[in-house]
Amino acid sequence: MLTATGEIADVGLRAAPTRLSNRLAPGVHPDALRAFEHARETFVAGRRIDMGGLATELGVDRTSVFRWVGNRDALLAEVLWSLAVPTLVQARRAAADAGHEGAEHVATLLTRFATDLIRADYFRDFLAREPARALRLLTTTASPVQHRYVATVEHLVRAHLGPLPFDGAIDPHALAYLLVRVSESFTYADLIAGEDPSPDAAGSAFRHLLRV
Numbered sequence: 246m247l248t249a250t251g252e253i254a255d256v257g258l259r260a261a262p263t264r265l266s267n268r269l270a271p272g273v274h275p276d277a278l279r280a281f282e283h284a285r286e287t288f289v290a291g292r293r294i295d296m297g298g299l300a301t302e303l304g305v306d307r308t309s310v311f312r313w314v315g316n317r318d319a320l321l322a323e324v325l326w327s328l329a330v331p332t333l334v335q336a337r338r339a340a341a342d343a344g345h346e347g348a349e350h351v352a353t354l355l356t357r358f359a360t361d362l363i364r365a366d367y368f369r370d371f372l373a374r375e376p377a378r379a380l381r382l383l384t385t386t387a388s389p390v391q392h393r394y395v396a397t398v399e400h401l402v403r404a405h406l407g408p409l410p411f412d413g414a415i416d417p418h419a420l421a422y423l424l425v426r427v428s429e430s431f432t433y434a435d436l437i438a439g440e441d442p443s444p445d446a447a448g449s450a451f452r453h454l455l456r457v
Contacts (some may be wrong), residue, residue, distance in 0.1 A: 253337050254330050256400045257393030265315050265323050266389075275447040277313040279303065284314075285324050291370040294321060318378070322388035328368070330391070332361050333397060350405050355398070355424060356448035359432050363442045376436045384429050395425050411456065424454060 258266055268274035269281055284294045284301055288304055296317055300310045311312040314320045336357035340350045372379045382388040399421035403411060410420050431447035 248434055253333055253397060257326065257397045260396030261389035261392040262391055265319050277445060280310055282316050282322060284320055285327060288324050289367045291367050291444035318382060318388060322382055322390055325382060326393055333358055347405050349457040351401050352451040352455045352457050355428060355451050356444065359428050359447040362432050363444055372436060380433060380436055395421050398424050424451065427451065427454065
């Protein structure tokens with residue numbers, strides 16, 4: 246059973262590192278880290294991350310900010326993932342505290358993760374403010390976010406269902422990808438299908454797919 250907080254927190258970054266994520270490691274590039282932390286605070290406050298405004302807050306020119314963190318999409322992707330990680334860790338703790346194991350642990354964790362995203366005001370603000378960009382960064386290969394999420398879920402599948410889920414009926418990566426797509430479908434239902442995001446529907450789908 247997965248017990249180390251650091252394991253679930255780090256697996257996504259190991260699967261899909263970026264130039265910026267490497268720079269954000271402690272002591273590697275203090276200026277990049279400072280710019281990232283300012284951007285993250287702006288995002289959590291429910292405000293749009295603007296590269297010009299970020300440069301002004303940091304007391305530098307836009308060129309410096311782009312040199313430190315890359316373009317706006319690269320910065321947003323890392324901000325989004327930095328917020329997903331503690332949400333995943335919190336969801337893992339909730340599943341563990343409930344005493345769930347195996348497929349039920351994974352279903353509980355993913356349901357809690359989707360629920361927390363759906364209820365996070367700063368996240369909903371971002372989806373409402375920049376829907377096209379949000380879907381591109383969160384659900385396509387345009388950024389590392391989906392790749393990291395799939396890798397994290399695959400790690401959970403292997404840890405809790407083993408290398409041959411359901412007696413080999415589906416391989417861990419395929420199952421992880423399917424679970425992620427279900428998660429995205431219900432978390433971003435308002436943008437994808439014009440329906441209300443539903444934690445309950447997400448939970449039911451996870452439990453059905455995982456046979457619990």
